[in-house]
Amino acid sequence: MERPESMQPRAVLLVRLSHLGDVVHALPVFHALRARYPEARLGWAIQPEFADLLRGLPGLDQILRFDRRGGPRAWLALARELRAFGAELCVDAQGNLKSAAVTRLSRAARRVGLARQDWREPLGHRVLHASAPPSGAAHALDRMLGLAQWLAG
Secondary structure, three states: OOOOOOOOOOEEEEEOOOOHHHHHHOHHHHHHHHHHOOOOEEEEEEOHHHHOOOOOOOOOOEEEEOOOOOHHHHHHHHHHHHHHHOOOEEEEOOOOHHHHHHHHHOOOOEEEEOOHHHOOOHHHHHHOOEEOOOOOOOOHHHHHHHHHHHHHO
């Protein structure tokens, strides 16, 4: 499970699109990324109904909103926003097909995330270049802490 250690990306994208508790559980991943890449611009892809949770978060440079109910236009708008953000490293902290599609659309040179066993929809794992070791954890917070620890090195 190769870590993105040698990278010094200028822009890092965290993908955790939804749910309220799960977004909160992903905060350790955000903090690990900020600590590991202090000079990088850090963005978070999230659904609009949860974006207010991130407003004012110290160290977060950009919130990229994805309206999953917006159909093809929403996907096109997100693709443009992702391209403009220019992530060189993308971290999928959700583990489903929707987050995998966003991760792939990021066009990041390096895409990492949860172990295949920790994905809700494991087929999406194929978009990753590397992943954290399997957590063996039943609770989302434990999976996020494992991912954060792996990213921190």
